[in-house]
Amino acid sequence: MSALFSSGVSDTDKRKALRAGLASGELQRWPGAFSPLVAKLIADVGFEGVYVSGAVLSADLGLPDIGLTTLTEVAARGSQIAHATDLPALIDADTGFGEPMSAARTIAALEDAGLAGCHLEDQVNPKRCGHLDGKDVVPTDTMIKRLRAAVSARRDENFVICARTDARAIEGIDAAIDRARAYADAGADLIFTEALRDLGEFERFRAAVDVPLLANMTEFGKSDLLTADQLRDVGYNAVIYPVTTLRIAMGAVERGLREIASAGTQSGLLDGMQHRSRLYELLRYADYNDFDSDLFTLEGVRS
Structure with missing residues (x-):
């Protein structure tokens, strides 16, 4: 019988699977999970991995995504989700919860929690949602220090460290490309460029950066919602759908509560x-x- 109370796959094997997926030539699809139960459904449907969004974790706590969550909260919830399935899980680690030494501690905590990888971003701390205006980025050399500290703290060489840059909306796509190259040189295994506009920008980024790339297909943001086939054809390695399951669930919950409030019964909701x-x-x-x-x-x- 496969494991009942936790994942049947070791943390290291999950990290190896994540790396193998990124190198496979097949697009790795990672829907966001706001709970362990959602992670189970993601695995059951047949996706390649699970994503844990900082925006979703904040929202689930009733907080906006402006850097209010703590490393302890993120690691604890991430661990619950990571151990719910045999899939690898990548988690949003914001800016590393502080400057370089804090970023190093973040890696240790997330490894201990059973995550397969995380991404660190180059926003000023405290950060803002990547698809909102008014955000700012740290100088490139500051982010490089953040990344180097994270890489140096890694004990399992298979743990994936992803660098996210928010520079596209602030400094332009050329600057974002330059930052991505510098972050890869600093040891990032995967690059996540936030808020690219359209397929042409994704293509341009792929042509300019010679490391695995992650695309963010979040709704109601600055990026066109591209299909998995489009991203695969362009040559992207992974795609996240970070807030999709939460938005689906909350939309259904709100409609259902309003139905109960107006009709006095949930009987009309059973089919959904x-x-x-x-x-x-x-x-x-x-x-x-x-x-x-x-x-x-x-x-x-x-x-």
């Missing part, structure tokens, strides 16, 4: 709900029951 039987299937109720029955039988034999 996940059925109890499907939830039990995802949670493997039958396997837990078999596990408990086996223990009971064994105890009975011993007595």
Whole structure:
């Protein structure tokens, strides 16, 4: 029987799988999970990995995405999500929760939490959502120090350190490309360029940067919503859908609550709900029951 209470795959093997996926030539699709249960569904549907968004974690705590969450909160929630499936999980580590020494500690904490990788960004701390105006970036050499500290703190060489640059919206695409190259030279395994506008900009970035690239397909932002086929054809290695599942869920929750408030019953909502039987299937109720029955039988034999 596969593992019931945690992932059946070791943290190191998940990190190796993430690296292998990035090198495979196949686009790695990582929807965002706002809970361990959502992560289970992501795995069940057949995606290659799980993403843990800082914006989603903040929102789930009832907070805006402006750097208010702590390393402890992020590592704890990330660990719960990472251990819910056998898939590798990449987590948003904001600016590293401080300057270089804090970024180094962040890597150690996220490794201990079982994450397969994280991304650090070059925004000024405290950061803002990457698709909002009014954000700012640190000088390139400051981000390089942040990255070098993170790389030096890595104990598992398979742990993926991704560098995110928000420079496109502030300094322009040429500056973002220059930063990406510098970040790769500083040891970043993967580059995430935030808020590219359209397919042409994604193509330009791919042609200019010779390291694995991650695309962010978030809704209601500055980037066109490109298809997986478009990103694959351009040569991107990975794509995240960071807030999609939360937005789907919250839209449905709000509609449902308003229906109950107006109609006085949830009976009209049943067709749109996940059925109890499907939830039990995802949670493997039958396997837990078999596990408990086996223990009971064994105890009975011993007595």
